[in-house]
Amino acid sequence: MQNLIALLAKKTTLNEKQISNILTLLEKGDTIPFIARYRKELTGNADDEQLRLFNDVYMTAKRLLERKEEILHILKERELLDQKIRTAIDNAQTMTALEDLYRPYKEKKNTRASTAIQQGLTPLANTLQSAKLDKQAFMKEAQRFVKGEVKDVEMALRGAQDIVAERYADVAKEREVLRDMVQRHGVIEVKATKKFQENGSFKNYKSHSEKIAYIPSHRYLAIKRGEKEKELSVKLTIDTERYLDTLGRYKLKEYMGSSKTLLFDAYKDGFKRLLYPSIEREVFGLLKEKADASAIEVFGKNLTQLFMSPPVVGKVLLGADPAYRTGCKLAVIDENGTYLDHAVIYPVPPRDEYEKSRDVVARLVEKYNIQGVAIGNGTASNETQAFFVKLNTDGLTLPYTVVSEAGASVYSASSVAAKEYPDLDVTIRGAISIAGRLRDPMATLVKIDPKSLGIGQYQHDVDQKLLERKLHENVERLVNAVGVDVNSASASLLSYVAGVGSTVAENIVKHRESVGIFESKSALLKVKGLGAKAYEQAAGFMRIRGGKSVFDNTGIHPESYAVAKALERYDDVSDTKSIAKELGVGEITLQDIIKELAKPGFDPREDLPSIPFKQGLTDIHSLREGSIVSGVVRNIADFGAFVDIGLKNDGMIHISQMSEKRIKHPLEVLSVNQYLARVEVISIDLEKNKVGLSLKEV
Known part of the structure; x- marks a missing residue:
């Protein structure tokens, strides 16, 4: 163990004491989100990302040491081990260097040299x-x-x-x-x-x-x-x-x-x-x-930005999944994301039923007080947007926004969707997903394989096991950073909570449906399969709104409830060092508790700019070089960003057009779902329906 700690100290910025503490926590079965959030004093306040990097280095270092032992054992058995090779192996810092040292001693078969020998x-x-x-x-x-x-x-x-x-x-x-x-x-x-x-x-x-x-x-x-x-x-x-x-x-x-x-x-x-x-x-x-x-x-960064898009709260929303021949599928969800109603309209060619479609939408708006529309950006999206623009000119006043519908069809045909909406057609499930992406992107998109979300680049060409692991880690980090309402979250969302997993997540939902809502975090211990260890890891990331304790709607861990309660007797909590000493708690932990008490139920996404609604429409034939448009960033790659400006195809901002100064990557200046109020059109290809954009001097 000491060899491993020394090796990790060389390869990370952590000292040996912190490394020893982290290894002890990992060996106890503690998860990285839990360690990052609730064991800061032991880790030197290392955050989730630092701990995951440490874990990668740890696993690599562990494999290196294990391989060294294996090679030394083989050489000793074959009586080839001398002090020179032992020293060289001990000093090898990488697996490549180690395998280079071992290469001459490998037993080779069916080579020209082995035949000659x-x-x-x-x-x-x-x-x-x-x-x-x-x-x-x-x-x-x-x-x-x-x-x-x-x-x-x-x-x-x-x-x-x-x-x-x-x-x-x-x-x-x-x-x-x-x-x-x-x-x-x-x-x-x-x-x-x-x-x-x-x-x-x-x-x-x-x-x-x-x-x-x-x-x-x-x-x-x-x-x-x-x-x-x-x-x-x-x-x-x-x-x-x-x-x-x-x-x-x-x-x-x-x-x-x-x-x-x-x-x-x-x-x-x-x-x-x-x-x-x-x-x-x-x-x-x-x-x-x-x-x-x-x-x-x-x-991963695109996924982070997509998942961290702020939810549209307090509004009844209409999801619209556009199509030509099969019609535009509509689905209504309430302020909590609960499905209410659906319909199918045909406002675009080949049927062009404007009046009938208008009447259907008007009826839904009146019945449910719909306050916004999410339109999918796929086939017939532009024409469907034109329909809603015309509705607004006719006095309906129904603002809309366009959301990426990537993965909606994957979700609608999935077993997850079938469990959630067993009596609905797959096309209506897709419209619900589109509406949900506006109401709560994270809660909706977590149900879909990230590779189907239309973000990133070359995701099907990279190491799929590494991709799956890294994306899971990203989603896990984001879900735990935001927190999960245990009384409304889907099993898909709950499965990413630290220490839970898919089986226990399903059991939480079943318990909720059969017994009723959870009134306290401690009630989670009654869920089948959720034992003391899982509860320790998960409880801090769960939220119970309107529960028996105000602490249950915060990120304060139940192990710290007594400290949180003791803070009530302090009129001034600014001297955290002295108070922490009096209460026998770490100062960093105390500061986190005070922060949580200041904003119970706080969602970090609330601090981000909201997704804009619009009423107008962009027509490529009305654009000219030099035109100023607005749009939403849909995807970011190494070479540029794709921006939805209301056309059939997203416009593209090349990295060279993002800033007057040289930048190494588009992520330095842009993020997925970022709203760009002013973007200049610098090229138009009517034949390919492509538009080049620039952020320079706009």
Whole structure:
């Protein structure tokens, strides 16, 4: 354990005491949200993100130490372990360095070198590698090995060279030098294949080369997708001649015998056949890991911004799922998100039933006092928006906003939707989801696989296990940061609460439906499967509005209720250091308790700008270069942002058009669901229905 703590201290900003505390908490089964929120004194006030990064480093360090023990055990069993290799293994800081050290000792099967070794050519390889003989003397020495499977001198020479080639390719230092050279100076060469489509998705990569040290992650993922679809071929290149020249001068400088040319041939073969292809695969793998991590990070940030969009509170809302032939599906939800009613209208071609559709909407508005409309941004969205604009000119006064409907069809056909609305058609479930995205984005979107939400970039090309884990962590962090109303939350939302999980979440809902609402947090202990440990982890993130205790509607953990109660006797709580000492509680914990008491039931999303409603409509034919429009950011990628300005397709702001000063990533200046009041149109393509936008000097 001490070795692990020391290694983690080198790789993180935490001291050994904090690391020891965190490891102890994790071993006890405490979750990261719980540790971040309720064990701050033990962690040095590390937040959720820092703890997750620590956990990643911890797991990597643990695997490294376990692999070291495994390798040492193997070498000891084979009587190959000496102090030199033990010291080198102990000092290895990465898995790559460790595997490089172990590589020469691995038992290899079915290689040219292993065959030569079986043929008894190791002594000849040793003689070749010493390069002390001249060529004639070496070939005479090789004659001694012509026996059994070795048919002639040439075969003996090739076998000896194969052994030397593999030895060279397995040397840790050689691998490290070449790896560094490829990473710093290597060039990725991309060529079109016979299946290349001239005007397809990869037209910009028909003949492309770029130093791998500078290639953006999104471009590398695009190239790899083209390779996967067999439209592109990809390889890494370096200045091979320069490398071999350096190799010759470095490896052969001390040798005098003329057989050194035979030795150099072995090194060249080892480089071209073994070492370089191995390092090329390795570097490709590292590039992919880096690109995956970058894409997943962007996805996670987009997801954070989407989930943290402020809810529209206190309004009855109408969700509209537009379509042409099958009609626009409508669903009404109340202030709490409860489904009330539905209808289908046909206000757009081919039926164009404006009057009938108007009457249906007017009836719903009058019956339920609808105060806003959420329109999906898919097929027929623009025409449906035009319908609601006309309703407003006819005096209905029904403001609307457009929301992304990505994933609505996935949700409506899911088992989650079937449980929630068993008697409703899937199309109506989709309209409910669209309305819910406006009322409470987090509570609605948590029911959908994040990969279906239309955010991020290349999410289907990255490591899917890593993506799933990182997205789960993101959602878990957000849900616990906001808190969950245990008496209204769905099982999907409850499953992300620290310590709960899907089975217990289902049991909470069943208990609520059969017994009634929870009047206190302690009542959760009556739920099947929710034991003391799960309660400890989850209770602080649960909220009970109007419960028996005011503390139950805060983020104060039940373990601190006595402290919260004791604060009532203090007229002034500004001297938190003294009060914390008197009450026997950590000062950071006390400060959090005071903060929660100041705003019981506080939702951190309330501090964010609300989603705007509108009544007008943008027409691409009325736009000109220089026109000023408004819109909502729908998605952010490495190269730019996509903005809904009321057209069929989202407009695009390239990263170069986001700021007068140079920025490294769009997320520095924009966020998903951010409302942009003034954006300039800088290009219009009527044929492709595309609009280029700029934030510069607007």
